[in-house]
Amino acid sequence: LWAQGGGLAAGTRFDVAGVSLPLAADFSRRAPVQRQGMNALVPGCGRAYDAVFLAEHGFSVVALDLSPTACEAARKQIASSGVPSAVQARVAVVCGDFFEMEDRTFDFIWDCTFLCALEPNVRERWAAKMRSLLADDGELLTCVFPIGPREGGPPFAMSVDLVRSLLEPAGFDSVLVQEELPLEEQHRRPGDPLESVCTRGTALASWRCAKAQGEPVDATAPSPQAPGPFIIDTDCGLDDLATLALAAAASAPLRLVTTASGLAPHGHGHLLARRMLERVGLSAVPVVAGAEEPPPSTVREVQAWEVSYTKRISYVTRKLGIEMPFADRLARRDACDAAAAATSIVETARAAGGGGATILALGALTNVAEAVKRDPAEFRRVVKRVVFVGDTDPSRQSYNAALDPSALSVVLGCGVDFVLIGSACYPPTEWVEALMGEVCSHAGGPAAERAGSGGDEGSTGSDDPAATALRVLGSLDAYSMLYDPLALLFHLQPDAFTPCEQTPTPVRVRGDMSTSHGWRFERCSPEEASGYVIEPAAVSLEQYATFLRQACSGARWRTSDDTS
Numbered sequence: 001l002w003a004q005g006g007g008l009a010a011g012t013r014f015d016v017a018g019v020s021l022p023l024a025a026d027f028s029r030r031a032p033v034q035r036q037g038m039n040a041l042v043p044g045c046g047r048a049y050d051a052v053f054l055a056e057h058g059f060s061v062v063a064l065d066l067s068p069t070a071c072e073a074a075r076k077q078i079a080s081s082g083v084p085s086a087v088q089a090r091v092a093v094v095c096g097d098f099f100e101m102e103d104r105t106f107d108f109i110w111d112c113t114f115l116c117a118l119e120p121n122v123r124e125r126w127a128a129k130m131r132s133l134l135a136d137d138g139e140l141l142t143c144v145f146p147i148g149p150r151e152g153g154p155p156f157a158m159s160v161d162l163v164r165s166l167l168e169p170a171g172f173d174s175v176l177v178q179e180e181l182p183l184e185e186q187h188r189r190p191g192d193p194l195e196s197v198c199t200r201g202t203a204l205a206s207w208r209c210a211k212a213q214g215e216p217v218d219a220t221a222p223s224p225q226a227p228g229p230f231i232i233d234t235d236c237g238l239d240d241l242a243t244l245a246l247a248a249a250a251s252a253p254l255r256l257v258t259t260a261s262g263l264a265p266h267g268h269g270h271l272l273a274r275r276m277l278e279r280v281g282l283s284a285v286p287v288v289a290g291a292e293e294p295p296p297s298t299v300r301e302v303q304a305w306e307v308s309y310t311k312r313i314s315y316v317t318r319k320l321g322i323e324m325p326f327a328d329r330l331a332r333r334d335a336c337d338a339a340a341a342a343t344s345i346v347e348t349a350r351a352a353g354g355g356g357a358t359i360l361a362l363g364a365l366t367n368v369a370e371a372v373k374r375d376p377a378e379f380r381r382v383v384k385r386v387v388f389v390g391d392t393d394p395s396r397q398s399y400n401a402a403l404d405p406s407a408l409s410v411v412l413g414c415g416v417d418f419v420l421i422g423s424a425c426y427p428p429t430e431w432v433e434a435l436m437g438e439v440c441s442h443a444g445g446p447a448a449e450r451a452g453s454g455g456d457e458g459s460t461g462s463d464d465p466a467a468t469a470l471r472v473l474g475s476l477d478a479y480s481m482l483y484d485p486l487a488l489l490f491h492l493q494p495d496a497f498t499p500c501e502q503t504p505t506p507v508r509v510r511g512d513m514s515t516s517h518g519w520r521f522e523r524c525s526p527e528e529a530s531g532y533v534i535e536p537a538a539v540s541l542e543q544y545a546t547f548l549r550q551a552c553s554g555a556r557w558r559t560s561d562d563t564s
Contacts, residue, residue, distance in 0.1 A: 015046055015047060016049070017049075018049050019049050019050055019052075019053045020049070020050050020112050020143060021184070021185050021186065022112070022143050022181060022185055022186065022202055022204050023050055023053065023110060023112065023141075023143070024053065025181075025182075025185040025504075026141070026204060027053075027057060028417050028504060028532075028534070029499075029504065029534065037060075038058065038059055038060070038107040038108065039059060039060045039061070039062070039106050039107055039108075040054045040059040040060070040061045040062070040106055040107065040108040040109065040110065041061070041062050041064065041106040041108075041109045041110070041133060042054070042061060042062070042063050042064065042109075042110050042112075043064045043065075043098045043109070043111065043114045044064070044065060044066075044098070044111075044112075044113065044114035044117060045063035045064055045065050045070070045074055045093070046065065046070055046073070046074065047070070047073050047074050047077040048063040048074035048077055048078055048091060048093060049077070050110055050112060051063035051074070051078075051091045051093075052077075052078055052081050052083060052087065052088075052091055054108070054110065055083075055087045055088075055090040055091045056083060056087050056356075056381065059090065059107070059108060060090045060092075061090060061091045061092070062092050062094055062106070063091055063092065063093045063094065064094045064095075064096060064098060064101070065093075065094075065095060066095070066096065066097055066098070067095075068095050071093050071094075071095040074093045075093050078091055078093070082377065083381060084350070084381065086353060087381075098114075098126075098129065099122070099125060099126075099129055101129070101133065104133070105132075105133060105134060105135040105136075105138065106133055106134060106135060106138060107135050107137075107138045107139070108138060108139050108140075108141070109130060109133060109134055109138070109139075109140045109141070110141050110143075111130075111140065111141070111142045111143065112143040112145075113143065113145060113155060115142070115158065115163070116145060116146065116153065116154060116155035116156050116157075116158050117153075117154040117155055117156075118154075118156075120156060123166050124166060124170075126166070127166040127167050127169070127170035127172075128170050130167070130170065130172075131170045131171045131172065131209065134209060135209075136209050137208075137209075138208070138209070139175070139206055139207070139208055140167075140172065140206070140207040140208070141204070141205070141206050141207075142163055142204070142205045142206075142207065143202060143203075143204060144158050144159065144160055144163055144202065144203040144204070144205055145158060145186075145201075145202045145203075146158060146201070146202075147159055147160075147201035147202065147203060148201055160177055160179055160203050160205060163205060164205075167207055168210075171209060171210050172207040172208065172209060172210060173207065173208055173209075173210045174205060174206070174207055175206040175207060175208050176205070176206045177203065177204075177205045177206075178203060178204045178205070179203045181202055181203065181204060182526070184526060185202075186201065186202035227252065227253065227358075227491055227492050228253065228352065228356070228357065228358060228384065229253040229254075229255045229352040229357050229358075230252070230253065230254060230255065230357055230358040230359070230360055230491055231254075231255055231256045231257070231258065231345055231348055231349065231357055231358070231359045231360070232244065232247070232254060232256070232257050232258075232359075232360045232362060233257075233258045233259075233260055233290070233341070233345070233359060233360070233361050233362060233363060233365075233367050233368055234257060234258070234259055234260065234262075234269070234273060234362045234363050234484075235259070235260050235261060235262020235263050235264060235269065235362060235363030235364065235400070235403075236259060236262070236263065236264035236268075236269040236272045236273055236276075236313075236363075237262060237263035237264070237309070237313070237362075237363075237484070238263075238312070238313060238316055238473060238477050238479065238480040239362075239479065239480045239481070239482065239483045239484040239485060240263075240362045240363070240484050241272075241276050241317075241320075241469075241473060241480065242470060242473045242474075242480040242481055242484070242485050243360070243362060243484045243485050243487065243488050244257070244273070244276050244277060244280060244282070245276070245280045245466045245469040245470045245473065245551075246466075246470065246485050246488055246547075246548075246551050247282070247488060248277075248280035248281050248282050248465075248466035249280075249464070249466040249467060249470065249550075249551035249552075249554075250488075250492060250551060252488070252491075252492060254282065254285050255285070255348050255351075255352060255357065256285065256286055256287075256288065256344055256345065256348040257273050257277065257285060257286070257287045257288070258287075258288045258289075258290045258341040258344060258345060258367050259273055259287070259288070259289055259290050259292055259341070259363070260290050260291055260292065260341075260361075260362075260363030260364045260365075260366055260367050260403075261291055261292050261293050261294045261363060261364045261366065261403050261404070262363040262364060262399075262400065262403060263306065263309055263310065263313065264292070264310070264313060266292050266293045267292055268292075269289070269292045270287050270288070270289035270290075270292070272313075272317065272322070273287045274287045275317075275322045276317075276320075276322065276469075279320060279321065279322060279465060279469055280465050280466040280469050281465050281466060286344070288340050288341050288344040289340065289341065290337070290338050290340070290341030290342075290366070290367040291337055291338040291341065291364070291366040291367055291370075291404075294364065294366075294403045294404060295366060295404055295406075295407075312477065315476075316472070316473065316476050316477055319472055319476060320469055320472050320473075338366050338367045338369075338370035339370065341367035341370070341371075342367055342368075342370035342371035342374060343371075343374075345359065345367065345368065345371045345383075346371050346374070346375070346378060346379065346382060349379075349382035349383050350378075350382045352382070356381070356382050356383050356384035357382065357383060357384060358383075358384050358385050358386075358387060358491050359383060359385070359386045359387070360387050360484075360487045360488060360491060361386055361387065361388045361389075361400070361411075361487075362389060362400070362484045362487060363400055363403070364400055364401075364403035364404040364407060365388070365400070365401070365404055365407035365408050365410075365411050366403075366404045366407045368386060368407065368411050369404070369406070369407035369408075369410040369411050370407075371383075372410050372411055372414045373410060376414055376415070379414060379416065380414065380415050380416055383416050384416070384417065385416060385417035385418070385419055386411060386416055386417070386418050386419070387419040387421065387487045387490055387491060388400070388408075388411075388418065388419065388420055388421070388487075389421050389422075389483050389484055389486065389487055390420055390421075390422060390521070391420070391422040391423050391521075392420065392422065392505070392507050392521060392522055392523050392533065392535065393422070393423065393522075396422075396423050397521070398521065401521055405509055405519045405521070406509075408509055408521065409509040409530050411531075412507065412509065412530045412531030412532075412533070413530055413531045414531075417534060418531060418532065418533045418534065419490060419533070419534045419535075419536075420533040420534065420535045421486045421487055421490060421536065422535060424535075424536070424537055424538055425486055425497065425536055425537075425538060425539040426482055426483065426486070427481075427482060427539070427541055427544065429478060429479070429482065431541065432474075432478045432479075432481045432482055433478040435474075435481075435545055435548060435549075436471075436474030436475060436478055436481065436548075436552075437475075439471060439474060439548070439549060439552045439553075440471050440474065440475045464554030466551070466554075467551065467552050467553060467554035468554075470548075470551055470552045471552050474548075474552065481548060485548075486539060486544075489539070489543075489544060489547055490536070492547075493543060493547065495543075496539055496540045496543040496544060496547075497536035497537075497538070497539050497540075498536060498537045498538040498539070498540075499534075499536060499537065504532035504533060504534050505523055505532060505533050505534075505535050506523065506524055506525060506526045506528070506529035506531075506532055507521065507522065507523055507524060507529060507530060507531060507532065507533050508521075508522060508524040508528050508529055508530040509521050509530050510522075510530075
């Protein structure tokens with residue numbers, strides 16, 4: 001096909017004029033992992049859309065095609081793709097025969113309309129070659145297409161049973177087979193009507209090398225991958241401060257803190273964030289003041305509990321040894337807006353390289369939305385995902401979302417993975433109170449009484465400043481461990497969460513977003529969606545307890561290479 005008439009035009013025959021829909025949807029559901037140093041193969045790559053996509057997710061990719069015309073088209077497509085040069089450099093376009101590839105192995109192989117283009121008499125050779133090319137702990141992901149009655153080819157008719165009959169004798173076990181993909185995730189070209197997939201269906205199947213006889217296969221076991229770099233956008237509530245201390249205790253790769261509107265007094269959030277980072281040993285992490293006041297377009301009355309909470313912050317931070325002019329002295333109102341924070345978010349994410357940076361959004365989404373609006377394509381390239389604490393249940397309206405619902409709508413629609421940590425994951429208050437009581441008692445008494453001015457002499461059973469700060473927070477306010485720290489736990493240990501759905505959930509933000517009560521954030525049909533969210537159904541209290549105990553003990557551990 002590539003040899004005829006100057007090659008395939010974009011969007012015709014096997015060319016879908018962009019990233020394969022099943023591949024993009026599958027990666028949107030995957031837990032965040034670091035893929036630097038891992039390699040991937042895309043046989044029959046065509047214009048290498050999928051190869052570039054995998055490179056954007058951190059792989060070094062071999063894009064293989066037999067046709068010199070296809071390889072030249074791939075090189076041109078990569079050069080004009082608009083992705084950073086560092087990503088382009090991770091794609092090697094190779095012109096050659098799949099069956100004659102040199103002996104080497106890959107961590108990930110993506111077969112999309114490659115098997116269906118081969119003559120039926122070489123299918124067993126295809127399976128054997130796949131086994132020789134896949135690393136023992138690697139993954140073969142196959143797009144099984146087209147499914148349904150079909151005479152001749154290419155593409156030749158496929159089915160999951162057919163692919164299984166080829167791969168299992170060659171030494172593969174199926175890990176996950178998705179035979180009923182949503183219509184919008186099935187393989188098709190841009191001009192194909194959505195209904196066309198009803199006559200030529202798609203399945204997605206993941207395969208790994210079979211274990212030796214007697215060795216159990218655990219398809220759910222997480223890969224021991226280090227978490228990638230991340231950014232915290234915070235309103236500096238007490239649970240936010242706990243998240244900063246936990247990041248320090250975990251030696252996690254925190255690259256930037258930006259401040260948003262919420263619970264800290266306006267104009268003070270960045271000061272509090274800076275002093276908290278200094279308190280827990282992260283003085284090298286930059287802090288950039290963002291939109292510390294809700295936008296003028298959002299009309300809402302400050303609630304009595306918010307005033308009381310501000311005083312609570314003042315009290316607890318004094319116990320941490322952090323003196324701030326809170327409560328009765330609110331004269332300070334620095335010029336804080338989203339512009340500087342948005343610039344820093346994009347620049348920091350770009351510098352992270354690899355698969356991009358994760359944003360833990362722990363306050364209003366104003367800064368993040370501003371970063372999206374400036375350059376949506378660049379934001380998608382450099383940001384891996386946004387983890388936000390909130391609910392799609394309208395009866396439990398998210399405080400952070402209410403501060404700027406229009407920003408929530410912008411971020412939902414930007415195309416970056418959006419993880420929503422909601423009330424289904426919040427531990428019971430009494431559970432946290434009991435746990436923190438146990439931790440503080442084992443550390444040698446009430447942490448708040450011993451914290452003193454926050455110096456080393458005030459540590460309780462440990463010289464680690466992050467552990468000391470966590471015990472102060474936990475003993476004075478158990479709620480500080482209930483909400484925002486779960487976003488960090490998801491980034492560091494995604495296996496601690498139970499998935500709610502196999503596919504992202506369509507959601508929408510509707511109504512009058514200029515008021516605090518005239519809008520709704522809720523689940524909806526795909527046709528009405530503002531975007532999609534990944535919404536865990538529960539958190540393992542056992543894993544969370546281990547995480548908190550270890551952080552509060554002062555026994556630091558490393559979760560990734562610390563290059564900050």
